[in-house]
Amino acid sequence: MNVVDLGAATVRELNAALHAAEDGTWRVLNSRGAHALAVGLNAPVRVEIAGHAGYYCAGMNQLATVMIEGNAGTGLAENMMSGLVRVKGNASQSAGATAHGGLLVIDGDASARCGISMKGIDIVVKGSVGHLSAFMGQAGNLVVCGDAGDALGDSIYEARLFVRGKVASLGADCVEKEMRPEHLAWLAETLEKAEADAQPEEFRRYGSARNLYQFKIDHASSY
Amino acid sequence: MCGIVGLFLKNADYEQELGRLFAPMLETMCGRGPDSAGFAVYNESAPDGAIKVSLQHPDMTYDWAVLVAALESRFGAPVAFSQNSTHALLAVPADEAALRFALAELAPEVTTMSVGRRIQIMKETGTPQEVVARFGVREMTGTHAIGHTRMATESAVSTAGSHPFSTGMDLCLVHNGSLSNHNRLRMNLRREGIEFRTENDTEVAAGYLTWRLRQGLGLQQALEAGLKDLDGFYTFAVGTAEGFAVLRDPIACKPAVMAETDDYVAMASEYRSLAGLPGIESARLWEPEPGVVYSWSHA
Numbered sequence: 361m362n363v364v365d366l367g368a369a370t371v372r373e374l375n376a377a378l379h380a381a382e383d384g385t386w387r388v389l390n391s392r393g394a395h396a397l398a399v400g401l402n403a404p405v406r407v408e409i410a411g412h413a414g415y416y417c418a419g420m421n422q423l424a425t426v427m428i429e430g431n432a433g434t435g436l437a438e439n440m441m442s443g444l445v446r447v448k449g450n451a452s453q454s455a456g457a458t459a460h461g462g463l464l465v466i467d468g469d470a471s472a473r474c475g476i477s478m479k480g481i482d483i484v485v486k487g488s489v490g491h492l493s494a495f496m497g498q499a500g501n502l503v504v505c506g507d508a509g510d511a512l513g514d515s516i517y518e519a520r521l522f523v524r525g526k527v528a529s530l531g532a533d534c535v536e537k538e539m540r541p542e543h544l545a546w547l548a549e550t551l552e553k554a555e556a557d558a559q560p561e562e563f564r565r566y567g568s569a570r571n572l573y574q575f576k577i578d579h580a581s582s583y
Numbered sequence: 584m585c586g587i588v589g590l591f592l593k594n595a596d597y598e599q600e601l602g603r604l605f606a607p608m609l610e611t612m613c614g615r616g617p618d619s620a621g622f623a624v625y626n627e628s629a630p631d632g633a634i635k636v637s638l639q640h641p642d643m644t645y646d647w648a649v650l651v652a653a654l655e656s657r658f659g660a661p662v663a664f665s666q667n668s669t670h671a672l673l674a675v676p677a678d679e680a681a682l683r684f685a686l687a688e689l690a691p692e693v694t695t696m697s698v699g700r701r702i703q704i705m706k707e708t709g710t711p712q713e714v715v716a717r718f719g720v721r722e723m724t725g726t727h728a729i730g731h732t733r734m735a736t737e738s739a740v741s742t743a744g745s746h747p748f749s750t751g752m753d754l755c756l757v758h759n760g761s762l763s764n765h766n767r768l769r770m771n772l773r774r775e776g777i778e779f780r781t782e783n784d785t786e787v788a789a790g791y792l793t794w795r796l797r798q799g800l801g802l803q804q805a806l807e808a809g810l811k812d813l814d815g816f817y818t819f820a821v822g823t824a825e826g827f828a829v830l831r832d833p834i835a836c837k838p839a840v841m842a843e844t845d846d847y848v849a850m851a852s853e854y855r856s857l858a859g860l861p862g863i864e865s866a867r868l869w870e871p872e873p874g875v876v877y878s879w880s881h882a
Binding site: 412450471472 | 835838840853854855857858859868869870873
């Protein structure tokens with residue numbers, strides 16, 4: 361176990377050490393909401409942040425496991441490619457933004473724009489998400505065990521959304537869809553992976569009505 | 584981008600330490616706003632019949648005694664006076680209108696930063712660290728304080744364009760964001776008798792609140808009305824003689840995080856600014872919901 365105390369070391373030193381590592385566990389003390397913790401990792405290391413993280417924690421993550429024991433600021437796991445990021449507390453805005461892969465688990469709530477422009481990541485939020493979550497979501501899955509705020513899935517492409525609680529409102533071109541056996545099976549597996557205490561049957565599925573982003577040949581003469 | 588912070592004490596035991604707790608909150612927001620910084624601190628009331636005024640002149644050698652003597656002769660009573668860097672803090676036995684009129688006549692070269700029973704605003708260009716050191720913020724006492732670190736977007740980097748903005752007795756406002764309908768709103772508010780000294784968008788929001796409070800609304804109701812009338816991006820922290828409030832616009836692009844313990848309520852653009860507060864490890868932490876007014880009061 362490697363211990364880095366950010367009361368003494370800088371964030372740059374921490375990230376440089378993590379970039380040089382090929383494996384092992386790192387425990388980060390005195391994070392105090394610092395930005396850009398454990399960003400750009402590209403090896404199966406495990407990082408435990410013993411406090412709150414600031415902006416862009418675990419951004420661009422590949423292969424690594426990053427556990428945050430407090431809350432996380434804006435842009436948690438933004439553009440993640442693979443690996444696992446989990447926050448025990450709440451996540452601020454734009455968690456999992458533009459991320460291509462991996463699993464992001466938020467034990468608390470996520471605020472606005474969770475999964476904005478998501479491109480393949482799986483996100484499991486055990487609490488609720490704020491407004492405009494999965495805005496322009498292209499691929500991947502957003503699972504919300506609590507409620508979703510206004511304009512869920514606005515201008516969505518092919519991301520899949522599963523919500524257990526209430527949806528304040530659906531965004532443009534986002535509709536409720538039939539929950540098929542393959543969705544229930546995927547949910548069962550993912551909820552277990554995320555250690556979420558919920559049953560697949562309790563969720564409703566939402567996705568794109570495909571009216572907004574599909575080119576309609578009938579309208580070709582309008583352009 | 585700008586940084587805003589606020590600290591409202593619930594436990595009077597901390598009042599002697601307001602500046603010591605507040606200064607690092609402001610300094611930590613340097614990354615969000617290195618151009619200028621300012622703060623409002625609410626401390627003991629002016630003596631009965633008097634009001635406090637915070638004045639600024641860029642020349643450190645400006646002869647404040649001349650203005651003080653002129654005010655004493657105008658109002659026929661002693662004027663308490665202390666200088667703090669480019670600012671002078673006076674307690675003048677007058678009402679707000681008479682005082683503002685006298686200042687405009689006697690010292691048009693001086694800028695009035697705040698007028699009120701308890702408020703004192705100080706602000707200057709420079710980093711938050713420079714501003715904190717310049718005014719000795721760590722030694723300040725009081726019940727609550729709000730502050731701002733500015734990265735200028737809407738108007739020039741100047742003392743006048745720095746926050747907080749105050750347009751009425753004891754009210755001030757700091758703002759992270761930008762308003763898009765401030766020109767028309769300023770025009771309308773001028774017609775209602777609100778005075779503006781800059782072209783800054785945030786001053787319009789402060790003027791709007793002054794106008795609403797004059798109509799008899801409480802701070803909570805005034806801010807709720809603002810949700811309809813103010814167009815743009817904003818996280819506001821607002822101070823009044825007894826109160827403190829926070830509001831984010833309904834889209835909530837601009838960040839805010841709050842902490843509450845039995846001893847205080849604190850808000851900041853980022854958690855980093857709250858990290859040094861006593862008992863933060865066990866504080867209730869949350870992000871203010873979009874379009875919801877949060878307010879506290881000693882009254």
